[in-house]
Each structure stands twice: as C-alpha cells, then as structure tokens.
Amino acid sequence: ETGVTQTPRHLVMGMTNKKSLKCEQHLGHNAMYWYKQSAKKPLELMFVYSLEERVENNSVPSRFSPECPNSSHLFLHLHTLQPEDSALYLCASSQVLGEAYEQYFGPGTRLTVT
C-alpha cells in the first residue's frame, strides 16, 4: 500500500459522541498535517507534527485532540463536537518540515455532526 490513507472515509456522529480519525502514510515522511476543508473556504491548517512532535496548533478548539504515536501514524480524536465542525478532514504528509516540499494528501474523512 502506498501514499496516505485515512479511515473512516465517512463519519456521522452526534454531539455527545467520541470518535477518532486515523491517518497513515507509507512514504517515509517526517512531517504530518491535519487540515479542515469546508465548502468554498480555504484549507484550514489545524495541527502540524514533525518527527512526532507537535509544532503547530492554530487555535483549534480543545474538542479536537491530535495524537502522533510514530512518524507514520496520526490520529484526530473528536469529542463533544458542534454542527459547524461538519467538514472534510484531510491528512497530509511531507518529506520534512521547514522546506518547500510538496504535501501528499489522503482522501479525507467526510464528517457530519448531527
């Protein structure tokens, strides 16, 4: 298996549920990212990890909690979400952080909060 994979592809959850999104990259990259993509809006960077350490947290609400257990895996733990959190959540990786390398994206998780 190659590239960046994400599971699940679709998720419907209530506001009181707890769920996790999973991302795995098979490219040997050192940097991983979580983005939120809403219709007709720019990609919003949520979290950045470099060599398993979080280096960026763009004022994301605490109901989103990232975890990076190793350089190949990234999780986004979700709890007590709001309907406005419904969006496409994209994971990406790049060779290293701090240089002009392209990012490789996973197919995303389409999240609906009811």
Add this chain to the structure above:
Amino acid sequence: GQNIDQPTEMTATEGAIVQINCTYQTSGFNGLFWYQQHAGEAPTFLSYNVLDGLEEKGRFSSFLSRSKGYSYLLLKELQMKDSASYLCASLDSNYQLIWGAGTKLIIKP
C-alpha cells in the same frame, strides 16, 4: 494579513485553453504551489514555482511574478477529466502553506 485570491468558478470548452489566476499577499514568500482536487478526492500536487517565469509540464504550465504577487495556471487542450478544483497556495516565511479557496473548473463538451 495573509491573503490568497482566485476566482471561485470558471467554465471552459473541451479542447480549449484556460488560465486560472491567483494573487497572493503573505508574510514572506518561499514559493507558490498549485494543486488539483477532483470532487470527493485528495488534492494532488501540480506545480511549484519560486523563481519568476513559466514552468511547463505537459499540458499544464504555471507562471509566477514575485514582484506582482501573481501566478497563473495554464491548462491547454482541455479534457473532460480536467474538471476539478484548482488550489493555489503560497509558502510563507515560516514555510507554512497559505491556501486560496480554490477555483472550480467546469469543462463543457
């Protein structure tokens, strides 16, 4: 502030040429990326420009003018499969990507 502007939607005819413009204002500049995103799929890398000028890659070309804060993506010999959103992103001084909202390109037969 940091800002990327690109048209929301464009329509073009199969076999024709289309140019998608992007203007950027970012804190520092380390290059300009273009990505393609088909509906329901992951964005995929198309091009990267850091020096002024035109970079050609098959049917797709990307142009950059640093002095004008301007880039465009040129698509030639359009095919139906080119129907997608095209995302412009500027790499700022911290090597963080600042994204535009994307241009939805509709190709008509």
